[in-house]
Amino acid sequence: MESNRRFLQFFDKDEYEKLVPESDEQKKKPFPLFQKDFGQDTKLIDLIPPEEFEIGGKSFLDVVNRRISRRNYTDEALNLEELSFLLWCTQGVKKTFKDKAGVLRTVPSAGAKSPFETYLIINRVEGVEPGLYRYISFTHKLFFIKSIEDAERKISELTYDQKFVGKGAVIFCWVAIPYRTEWRYTILAHKFIAVDLGHVSENLYLACEAIDLGTVAIGYYEQKKFDTMLEIDGKDEFVVLVAPVGKRPIL
Numbered sequence: 001m002e003s004n005r006r007f008l009q010f011f012d013k014d015e016y017e018k019l020v021p022e023s024d025e026q027k028k029k030p031f032p033l034f035q036k037d038f039g040q041d042t043k044l045i046d047l048i049p050p051e052e053f054e055i056g057g058k059s060f061l062d063v064v065n066r067r068i069s070r071r072n073y074t075d076e077a078l079n080l081e082e083l084s085f086l087l088w089c090t091q092g093v094k095k096t097f098k099d100k101a102g103v104l105r106t107v108p109s110a111g112a113k114s115p116f117e118t119y120l121i122i123n124r125v126e127g128v129e130p131g132l133y134r135y136i137s138f139t140h141k142l143f144f145i146k147s148i149e150d151a152e153r154k155i156s157e158l159t160y161d162q163k164f165v166g167k168g169a170v171i172f173c174w175v176a177i178p179y180r181t182e183w184r185y186t187i188l189a190h191k192f193i194a195v196d197l198g199h200v201s202e203n204l205y206l207a208c209e210a211i212d213l214g215t216v217a218i219g220y221y222e223q224k225k226f227d228t229m230l231e232i233d234g235k236d237e238f239v240v241l242v243a244p245v246g247k248r249p250i251l
């Protein structure tokens with residue numbers, strides 16, 4: 001257990017020089033892509049651009065004060081503006097660096113490396129076929145990957161029988177691609193990735209609160225089975241956090 005704590009710490013100068021290896025950036029290796037590729041002929045779904053949002057106008061302090069983990073969702077669908085709002089607030093791209101070696105988003109990230117892809121399991125969004133999707137953040141679009149049979153049951157099973165998870169209208173699944181951060185930070189990357197993930201997850205909490213939706217971060221899930229469902233290799237790409245989102249019952 002104690003050795004696991006080490007990754008949360010940083011280094012003094014003398015240790016840094018001894019322990020931190022030369023990075024691929026220093027070796028002049030090409031930087032990794034900041035958006036996972038998808039097929040040329042793929043039909044993408046347009047999302048609502050942020051300048052057209054009519055939702056989310058609540059006071060910031062109200063949103064922060066009201067945020068809690070919410071595990072009870074109705075059968076109602078989200079609409080496309082709500083889903084677009086959540087994706088924009090968690091991973092929206094504001095600017096790409098000229099040399100394309102980094103990207104500025106609505107959330108901070110160490111070295112602007114943005115080591116995540118957002119996968120969505122959509123159960124109920126108006127006008128969108130249920131299934132597995134990926135957010136194409138560079139153009140603010142959705143990429144359909146496949147249908148998932150019996151998604152509610154499957155997702156509940158894969159989250160150690162937390163039944164409410166499968167009942168979300170949409171289930172966010174953040175996938176880490178560690179090399180994006182390792183390229184520069186080598187063994188320092190993993191702490192930074194964990195911190196980056198916290199920012200993304202908190203923005204989902206706050207964005208949900210701002211538009212009267214509910215969410216909860218889910219750290220308990222079956223790693224290998226979840227990775228397999230998302231068709232990722234579990235080594236260079238793997239799930240790091242899950243979060244169902246849904247409409248809240250009126251109490």
Ligand SMILES: Cc1cc2nc3c(=O)[nH]c(=O)nc-3n(C[C@H](O)[C@H](O)[C@H](O)COP(=O)(O)O)c2cc1C
Binds near residue numbers: 071216218220
């Ligand atoms: C990294 C992380 C993992 C979590 N995993 C779960 C989980 O698997 N199941 C669950 O019901 N809640 C989970 N939670 C939610 C916490 O239980 C919750 O944030 C905590 O009890 C505080 O409550 P609050 O968010 O309402 O303030 C997780 C939260 C975080 C930040």
